[in-house]
Amino acid sequence: MTARLAAGILVSALIRRVENEGGSAAVLARGDATGGALLIQLAERGVPGPLIERVLDRDGNYVWGPTGPQDAAQRADYIARRRKSDPDLWVLELDSTHAARIVADVAG
Numbered sequence: 001m002t003a004r005l006a007a008g009i010l011v012s013a014l015i016r017r018v019e020n021e022g023g024s025a026a027v028l029a030r031g032d033a034t035g036g037a038l039l040i041q042l043a044e045r046g047v048p049g050p051l052i053e054r055v056l057d058r059d060g061n062y063v064w065g066p067t068g069p070q071d072a073a074q075r076a077d078y079i080a081r082r083r084k085s086d087p088d089l090w091v092l093e094l095d096s097t098h099a100a101r102i103v104a105d106v107a108g
Contacts, residue, residue: 005107006033006034006035007031007032007033007034007036007037007038007090008036010106010107011027011038011090011092013106013107014094014103014106014107015027018096018098018099021102022096023095023096023097023098023102024095024096025092025094025095025096026092026093027090027091027092028079028091028093029079029089029090029091030090031086031087031090031091035088036088036089037053037086037088037089038053038054038089038090038091038107039051039052039053039068039079039082039089039090039091040052040053040064040092040093040099040103041075041092041093042094042099042100043093043096043099044095044096044099045095046095048072048075050066050070051066051067051068051075051078052064052065052066052067052100052103053068062107064103064104064107079091
C-alpha cells in the first residue's frame, strides 16, 4: 500500500500547480483536511470533462479513474448524494488543458 498525502495538502498542491500553468481551480466542497476523499471535476475552457476519483486498486495502490454519471447535468445530484453520505469528501474543479496530467503528476 502506498502512502497518501493529507487531503488538504493535496488540494493545495493541485490548485497551485494548475494556477501556475495558467489554469484555474476551485474548491466546490471542502472535506476533512486529513483523510477526506477527493472528487475532481476536470474541465477545459469552462467545458466540463470527466469526473475522476482516487481509489485503491487490487494491489493496494491509489489510481485515478472516472466516476459518476457522464452527463454533466446529473453530476450535481451525484455529488450531493456522495457528500450526504460522506461529509469529509472534497470536490475540486480543475480547469486546464493539462488538468489530467497535473493530477497524475501531483497525486499519482
